[in-house]
Amino acid sequence: MSRLARVVLAPVVLALSLAMHAAPTSAQGLPVGSTLEEYVRVLQVGGLVHTGSFLVRPFQAWAGLPGSDSVAHPWAQALGALGPGPSGAFRALLDPAQVRTTLNTATPFGQNDGALWQGRGLNLAVDAGATLTWRALTLSIHPELVYAQNRAFPLAPVTRTGASEYEYPWRPLDLPQRFGPDRYLRLDPGRTTLKATWRGVAAGFGTESLWWGPGIRNAILMSDNAPGIPHAFLATSHPLDVGIGTVEGQWIWGRLQESGWYVGEDAGQGRFITGAVVTFSPSTAVFSGLTLGAARVFVQDVPAAGVGVGDYLAVLRLGTKHSLATPDNPAGEDDFDQIVSLQVRWAFPKSGFEVYSEWARNDYSWNLTDFLLEPEHSQGYTLGFHKVQALRGNRLLSLNGELTHLERSRTVEVRETPGYYGHYRVLRGYTQRGQIIGAGVGPGGDGQYLGMDLYVPRGRWGLFVQRLVHDNDAFYEQAVGQDQ
Numbered sequence: 001m002s003r004l005a006r007v008v009l010a011p012v013v014l015a016l017s018l019a020m021h022a023a024p025t026s027a028q029g030l031p032v033g034s035t036l037e038e039y040v041r042v043l044q045v046g047g048l049v050h051t052g053s054f055l056v057r058p059f060q061a062w063a064g065l066p067g068s069d070s071v072a073h074p075w076a077q078a079l080g081a082l083g084p085g086p087s088g089a090f091r092a093l094l095d096p097a098q099v100r101t102t103l104n105t106a107t108p109f110g111q112n113d114g115a116l117w118q119g120r121g122l123n124l125a126v127d128a129g130a131t132l133t134w135r136a137l138t139l140s141i142h143p144e145l146v147y148a149q150n151r152a153f154p155l156a157p158v159t160r161t162g163a164s165e166y167e168y169p170w171r172p173l174d175l176p177q178r179f180g181p182d183r184y185l186r187l188d189p190g191r192t193t194l195k196a197t198w199r200g201v202a203a204g205f206g207t208e209s210l211w212w213g214p215g216i217r218n219a220i221l222m223s224d225n226a227p228g229i230p231h232a233f234l235a236t237s238h239p240l241d242v243g244i245g246t247v248e249g250q251w252i253w254g255r256l257q258e259s260g261w262y263v264g265e266d267a268g269q270g271r272f273i274t275g276a277v278v279t280f281s282p283s284t285a286v287f288s289g290l291t292l293g294a295a296r297v298f299v300q301d302v303p304a305a306g307v308g309v310g311d312y313l314a315v316l317r318l319g320t321k322h323s324l325a326t327p328d329n330p331a332g333e334d335d336f337d338q339i340v341s342l343q344v345r346w347a348f349p350k351s352g353f354e355v356y357s358e359w360a361r362n363d364y365s366w367n368l369t370d371f372l373l374e375p376e377h378s379q380g381y382t383l384g385f386h387k388v389q390a391l392r393g394n395r396l397l398s399l400n401g402e403l404t405h406l407e408r409s410r411t412v413e414v415r416e417t418p419g420y421y422g423h424y425r426v427l428r429g430y431t432q433r434g435q436i437i438g439a440g441v442g443p444g445g446d447g448q449y450l451g452m453d454l455y456v457p458r459g460r461w462g463l464f465v466q467r468l469v470h471d472n473d474a475f476y477e478q479a480v481g482q483d484q
Contacts (some may be wrong), residue, residue, distance in 0.1 A: 031191055032058050032209045033112055033224045038212035039455065040077055041216075042398045046388035047349030048073050052239055052313045053291040054059035055279045055343055056248040057211040072258050074394055074455045086368075090134045097128035107153050108178065109441035112217070114144070114209055115227040115433075117179055121149030127190050136196050140206070140347035170474035171215045173421070173443065174262040174428040188227055202237040205230070210252070212277040214345035214356035215382045216448045217412070218404040218439035219343050220420075221295050221360065222273065229273065239281065245384045246271065249278040253312055256299065259434025266427050276315045279343070289354075293343035297435060298336040299426050314338075321364045337423035337430060338362065339438075352388040357381065359428035363418050378417050380406040382439070396455040401447045404441050407472045419444050419473045444473030 030037040037057070043049045052059060090271050100116065102123045116125040129142030138422030156169040168175040194207025209224035229364060231254030239246035256271040258333035264433040275297030282290060318324075321332030341360035348354065363378035365371035391397055406420040421430040421443040430437050441447040451464030 018386075030057075030059055031341065032211045033114070035460070036075075036078065038081075041386075042388050042396060042453075042455065043073060045347055045349065045354050045386055045398075046352045046358050046390060046396060051073040053246075053248055053279050053293070053345065053385075055212065055214055055291055055293040055345060056235070056250050056277055058208060062153070072394060074457045076265055076394055090131050090132075092130060095129045095131055097126070099353055100125045110267060112224050114224050115186070116144075116146045116188065117148050117184060117435065119148040119150035119179060119184060120153045121151040123148045127193075129236050130192070136198050138193070140191055140193045140208075142191040142193075144188045146184075146186050146188060148179065148184040150179055150181075152181070153178070158372075162263060166261045167263065170471060170477075171419075171422055172261050172264055174431045174434055175443070176259050176261040176423075176434050177482070178261075179259065179434065180261055188282070189230075190228070197237045200237055200240050201232065202235045205232040207231075210250070212250075212275075213293070213341065213343050213358045215358055215384060215402060215404070215439075216400050217384075217402045218382050218441060218447065220358055220380055220404075220406070220438050221297050221339055222383060223438055223440065224279075225440040226432040226437045227257075229256060229432050229437070231255075231273070244284075245280055245282040247278065247280050249276065251276040251315070256428075256431065256437075257433050258428065259431075262428060264427055266301060270425065271299055271428065272302050272307050272311060273297065273299045274312060274314055276478075289347040289349065291343075291344075291345045296338065296340045297345065297430075298338045299423075299430060300312060300336045301426055303335075305344065320367050322367045324364075332364070332366070335425055336363075337418075337426040339420075339430070352390070354386045355384070356386075357383050362420055376409040377411040377415070379409055380404075380420055380439075393456055397452075398453040398455065401450045404439050404446070406441060406443070406445050406477075408444065441468055442470050444471040445469060446472060 030040065040049065041054055043334070044051055044054070096263050102110070103120055104118055104120050104123070106120065108117070108119045110116060110123070113125070116123060120386050124147040125144055127142060127144035129140065132139040147156070155165060158165055158169045160172065166176045166178045166180055168177065179471025189207040191206070191208040193204060193208050194201050195206070207228040207230050209228045210222045211224060212222040213219040216420060231252045233250060233252045235250035236248045239248050253274045256273055258267065275295065277293060277295035279291050279293035296315045300311065319340065322333070324334055325332035339360055339362045341358050343358045345354060345356040359379065359381045361378045362380070365377070382402065382404045384400065388400045389397045406418050408419060411417055421436050421438060423429060436442055437446070446469045447467065449464065449466045451462065453460055453462045
């Protein structure tokens with residue numbers, strides 16, 4: 001048989017970014033995935049600045065970079081615009097416009113690109129906006145216009161009865177191979193957000209992208225791989241001192257949207273999502289630079305009676321099937337697709353080095369004994385490192401390596417094992433408008449990345465190699481019982 005999973009070695013032949021030095025306003029903070037946000041992490045690892053844990057993003061408030069005024073680094077001028085500014089007065093500031101364009105010569109491919117869906121051919125994203133602040137209130141109006149030429153290419157056959165030819169071929173999932181037969185054009189709300197900040201806590205609603213976890217290329221639960229989810233949130237606005245260390249956190253409630261190219265019995269039914277992340281960074285010198293985190297996300301099709309109070313508090317539920325079992329439900333099943341992850345990041349600024357990992361599961365254990373016997377059941381993980389070296393001539397060299405593994409473990413041979421981002425109850429899966437919310441390697445995916453960036457006063461040069469295998473789970477399912 002032919003291999004169903006696709007190995008991607010060099011999918012994008014051209015990438016151009018304009019206004020890479022454009023600084024967001026101080027009230028808006030640093031958007032997830034922005035060039036300056038990536039640069040601030042480089043500065044932190046290199047020991048040049050001190051800021052948050054990078055496990056809960058975006059930063060809800062930006063109070064400047066402690067010590068950065070007296071530290072020389074390539075983009076000091078760009079970061080100089082990120083001061084907190086005067087408080088109390090009303091301000092209206094224009095955010096810099098940005099243009100991104102890519103060209104895919106063979107098939108669609110894109111990762112961590114927000115609302116942009118990168119089909120075959122030319123793809124373009126243009127965003128601009130304004131930020132209004134008054135006292136504790138901040139309103140950011142930041143829409144994004146996205147365009148995809150969406151040229152035709154050979155599609156994998158879809159054999160499900162009544163399904164569209166553009167749908168995901170291997171299982172019911174709102175992850176189209178192609179966004180229809182025509183060019184794709186959409187005006188997205190982008191980073192539009194209204195929030196209030198008071199004594200270290202921020203609350204509001206918006207559509208900005210979120211990123212939970214220490215990964216640089218992939219975050220298993222929440223990333224900017226898909227368009228931002230319309231959501232309400234309650235979060236820390238900056239790391240909060242609790243005496244023995246600092247904590248950060250975020251709790252969200254939102255609705256997921258469809259791509260328009262999914263045809264199924266559940267099409268058009270709303271999906272509710274709620275999730276939370278919390279991190280802790282100890283203040284002791286022995287564990288300086290260490291951050292521990294945990295996150296949990298629940299997704300369900302909206303019940304006919306609507307979302308109940310218990311659904312809004314789902315992240316507080318016990319994490320075993322035994323705790324959910326009843327005489328009518330002896331297997332302890334529920335209506336949610338849930339993923340939980342544990343995270344660790346340890347930065348050593350004196351050495352210009354950090355290591356990080358995220359370990360996740362998307363199925364409950366029956367009890368503690370089951371977890372201890374088969375901890376690998378339904379697991380996924382990311383491992384990575386990051387090295388920063390200062391060079392002569394006011395330059396910085398950044399080297400990052402990362403691997404992400406989301407394929408099913410061997411426990412699938414003896415027990416039902418759900419694949420990542422798909423679910424037998426929530427058929428449209430863990431998607432927002434046809435793109436995976438979590439890791440860009442996708443369902444059943446596997447990826448390795450090694451990249452190098454050189455930061456100089458006038459810009460950045462980058463080089464990377466990457467291997468991606470999409471949906472090996474589908475390949476092995478199809479291979480069972482067939483000649484190899």
